[in-house]
Amino acid sequence: GAVVSxxxxxxxxxxxxxxxxxxxxLDFQATTxxxxxxxxxxxxxxxxxxxxxxxxxxxxxxxxxKFLINHASxxxxxxxxxxxxxxxxxxxxxxxxxxxxGTDTQxxxxxxxxxxx
Amino acid sequence: AQSVTQLGSHVSVSExxxxxxxxxxxxxxxxxxxxxxxxxxxxxxxxxxxxxAATLVKGINGFEAEFKKSETSFHLTKPSAHMSDAAEYFxxxxxxxxxxxxxxxxxxxxxxx
Numbered sequence: 001g002a003v004v005s006x007x008x009x010x011x012x013x014x015x016x017x018x019x020x021x022x023x024x025x026l027d028f029q030a031t032t033x034x035x036x037x038x039x040x041x042x043x044x045x046x047x048x049x050x051x052x053x054x055x056x057x058x059x060x061x062x063x064x065x066k067f068l069i070n071h072a073s074x075x076x077x078x079x080x081x082x083x084x085x086x087x088x089x090x091x092x093x094x095x096x097x098x099x100x101x102g103t104d105t106q107x108x109x110x111x112x113x114x115x116x117x
Numbered sequence: 118a119q120s121v122t123q124l125g126s127h128v129s130v131s132e133x134x135x136x137x138x139x140x141x142x143x144x145x146x147x148x149x150x151x152x153x154x155x156x157x158x159x160x161x162x163x164x165x166x167x168x169x170a171a172t173l174v175k176g177i178n179g180f181e182a183e184f185k186k187s188e189t190s191f192h193l194t195k196p197s198a199h200m201s202d203a204a205e206y207f208x209x210x211x212x213x214x215x216x217x218x219x220x221x222x223x224x225x226x227x228x229x230x
Contacts, residue, residue: 034217043207044161044220093160097215106214108153110160 003027004096006109013084014117021079021112023050023094029074030096035067038091038111050077050094084116119144119210123221131229136180136195138224140208143189150191151209151218152182161207167191168214178202203228 003026013019023033031052036044048069049057056069066088068080077096081088093111124139142148149168153161165176172184182193191208205225209218 032215036220043222044218046217046219049217095218106151106211106218108161113158 004094004107004109006092006094006112008112009110010113010115012115012117015085016083018080018082019084019114021081021092021094021114023077023079023096023109025075025096025098025107028096028098030077030098031074033071033077033094033096035069035077035079036093036095038093040091044093047079050079052077081114084114086116089114089116119146119148119212119219121150121208121210121219121221123206123208123224125224126222127225127227129227129229130198132200133197136193136198136202136226138193138206138208138226140182140191140193140221141189142191142208142210144210144212146212149211149214150182150184151211152176152180152191152193153207153209153220155205155207155223157204164193164206166214198226198228200228200230202226 005024007022033050035047037047038044046059047062050069050071052071058064071077091111091113095106095108097106121142151166152164164180165174167174167184175181180195205223207223208221211218
């Protein structure tokens with residue numbers, strides 16, 4: 001079946017640095033990908049919709065200048081957390097719909113745990 | 118606008134007992150509904166989904182859920198709990214299987230031996 005990968009799976013960085021997280025659809029093309037954030041013991045919150053070849057659409061309250069999204073190809077979307085602070089520490093999960101077969105199926109990546117010191 | 122509400126952030130059942138996790142939805146369009154399971158430090162695994170076909174949906178690991186439009190509910194059940202069912206369960210709603218999902222707050226299931 002379709003697979004979505006994320007890299008890295010875990011990252012620790014110093015406050016003030018930027019961190020890039022990659023989301024790849026491994027055997028299908030995705031014109032759209034979604035980025036979610038999950039704080040400890042909480043639910044997943046949609047951050048933004050990544051659109052291949054165009055600007056991402058951000059949910060209300062999500063700073064677009066802080067969470068830069070680039071969907072440069074049909075298999076890759078990147079989320080860059082700029083000038084990270086400890087409050088950005090979270091589990092970041094991406095998903096991508098596979099439009100094959102007539103009905104999209106949403107596939108979730110395994111997540112990236114970001115810890116900002 | 119779409120949202121889901123999961124009643125009960127923590128549910129404990131004895132091994133072998135019925136599992137019932139509640140989910141109510143709100144949607145201005147016909148909803149697509151999903152249940153996911155998340156084990157510690159792992160991603161999401163799809164248990165089952167409702168996509169406007171049969172209202173009783175059977176999923177993996179013996180779970181099933183029934184879509185009840187009149188009650189705006191999509192509760193998850195399993196007749197007999199196993200220790201391996203202990204995990205976090207999320208209900209989600211979408212306007213399409215390919216669109217963004219909106220998740221409930223999650224229910225942590227504990228299975229008591």
